Amino acid sequence: MSPFKRNLLIFTVILAAIMELIDTSIVNVALNYMSGNLGSTLEDTSWVITSYAIANVIIIPITSFLTTKLGRRNYYIGSIILFTFCSLMCGQAGNIWTLVFFRFIQGLGGGALLSVSQVVVFELFPKEKQGVASALFGVGVFVGPTIGPTLGGFITENYSWPWIFYINVPLGALAAISCYFLLSEPAVRQTVKKVDWTGICLLAVGIGSLQTVLERGETDDWFSASYIIWLTVTAIICLTIFVLWELHIEAPVVNLRVLKSKTLSVAAILTFVTGLGLFTSVYLTPVVAQRLLGFTPSQTGLLLLPGAVIAIFGLIISARLLQKGLSPIYIIIAGFALFIYFNWRMSGLTLDTSAGEITFTLIFRAVGLALLTVPLTALAVSSLADKEIPQGAALNNMMRQLGGSFGISIFNTYLARRVASHRVDLLSHITATDPQTQLRLQSYTSYFQAKGFGILDAQRKALKLVDQVVVRQSNLLSYDNAFLLLGLIFVLALPLLLLVADQVKRKAGNIIISDH
Structure with a gap:
């Protein structure tokens, strides 16, 4: 491949990954507009966010299997086409539940855009430049969800909310065409002898049931509604059987055996908490700014932009420090400390808080989360064998998405209770x-x-x-409480690092991370 084609392919797959990640948060500032236009409550409209997150959580851990079964080129290009088509249908939706349905399917297509893209980027960089590849992809992982509200605010205010989905159509079409001509199969292709359909179904039903309980529980008075009881029982049974099944069979769709690694288990919990913080904070902030402080969508989106730009340097610095041998634990502690400080400042919001003060506070959020992106993945795979690294990284990514999905649902419930x-x-x-x-x-x-x-x-x-x-x-005080609780969760999770401090080796930062 010529240098031009190589660089074009790198640009294409990173753009596809950023496009997928932007869609996790681009709708946040448009929820009020969607709610009014489609005649739905804000609680129902929040399913536009959570359905996408659920789909991501389901698809990410089985991406490795789908890539092997269908072929990486076919699966990746097919996922881009599916994502693009569903983006078009989301913009065309005439009611909230049609929109939620196509957002879910869009999320299934988007899973490959994140997982496979990173594998392609790492393959296209020589080993001595893997740190550059890690930093490049880290920028996409963090900046995507962060600039989503900025882009969504500009589009919603100057055009209309369907255009936050239509914008994906030309980009997706160009990405699919580029990959059709440039993307090839890996040099060594594995084969799948048996499909673990049982594991796939148990995971989908279990996660879907659990998420529905979390999302609808507060609205329908929890266990006073019979369907909440049934879904709770379904989630417990399916997820329990899923764990037992995956540990029992020879070729599981999700290899849970890698969780015997203490460092991976601890990193997975911290990644779950980080995902909760990343997606919940980027959900709460636009709602507060628009509903309580009276900011326009564009003004709301611009609140997050300076932090996103500054965070790029945090990503690059953390990647370089890891390559120089610094333990990821120190960088993780710094990231947690900055995010905790961000929540402490946000818990003091008043109705007179200025846009400048919020923007300054959001910089601590951005830099803190940026410092966590690469080191947590390095910590997760630091004690795994080479053949276990792809599955360990995939599980870690799943925990981040799962944390975001759960966080929005749990905090919506918490907010409703605190308002009352x-x-x-x-x-x-x-x-x-x-x-x-x-x-x-x-x-x-x-x-x-x-x-x-x-x-x-x-x-x-x-x-x-x-x-x-x-x-x-009442609403302001409840959001203040929510930010304080979010910071407290980070405080309580931080001591988990003590469990693995003596096991983390300096070589953790030099491991090549794959989300395949």
């Missing part, structure tokens, strides 16, 4: 005998009277305005 609790607390202080309440009501009443309303109408409007203030404050 704060509303009760605030209303308990608003009484007829409270001087501040009376003063505020009088002020509001006088304002409306000055606008020409009669005394009774002015008093009703004043009471309604007080209620609106209570609602806004």
Whole structure:
């Protein structure tokens, strides 16, 4: 392959991976628009995000199997076409559940765009430049979800929300054409003698049932709804049998035996927490900015952009430090510390917080998560045999996506509970005998009277305005609590590094990481 064709292929597969990752968050700033346009609640509309994440979680661990079974070239190009077609159908959706369906199928196609792309990039770089390959792909892994809201905000405000999906169509078509002419099969192709359909079905049903319980539980009062009970039982049974089955058979679709490695197990938990932080924070921030602070979609998206740019340097620095032999544990600690500080600052948000202050705070989030991207994968595979590395890295990637999927669902439930609790607390202080309440009501009443309303109408409007203030404050306090809880989760997870500190070797940073 000529240098031009090689560079074009590298650009194509990284672009495809970034396109897939952008779609994990590009819809975040458009949820209110989708909700109004499609006549759905915000809770139902959040399925547009979670259905995509569920599909990613299901497909990523079986990508290695599908690549071997179908052939890497066929599977990759087919996935690009599927992703592109579903992007078109998402934009055409006339109701929320049609949109959710095509988002799920889009997520199934997107799984290969992430996993196979990294394998291709590593193959195209010589061994002495594998650090460059790692940094390049790391930029895509982190920057994709982070710039999604910026791009989504610009498109939503200047055009309409379907265009956040239509934009994938020309890019996907060009990527498919480029790969058709440039992408080839690997030099050594493995074969699949037997398909583990049982494992695939158990994983899909178990994860899908569990995610539905987490997403719909709060809305339908948890176990008072019979279908929530049935789905909970289904999730427990399917996932338990899945684990036992995968440990029992010779050729499992997901090789869970690699989890006997303590470093992989700990890294997988930390990656789950990191995924939870990455996707939940990029979900919570746009909602707060738009619903409570009154920012436009474009303004909301721009909040995240400076941090995303600065984080690129964090990715490059962490990759270089690993190559020089620095233990990934030190970089992981630094990343956790920065993200915890970000959440502490965000937990102090008020209705008067400026865009500049939020943008500055988001830089700590971006750099912190950037420092975690490459070192956690290095830690995960540091004690695995060469033949176990692909499966270990795939499991680690699955945990990141799973953390994001669970995080959004869990925090939606947490927010609903905290809003109700704060509303009760605030209303308990608003009484007829409270001087501040009376003063505020009088002020509001006088304002409306000055606008020409009669005394009774002015008093009703004043009471309604007080209620609106209570609602806004209740929501703000609940989001403050959510950021504080997110930071606390990171604090509680950090000591897990002590379990593997003595096992991590300096060579961890030099391992070639494959998500195949």
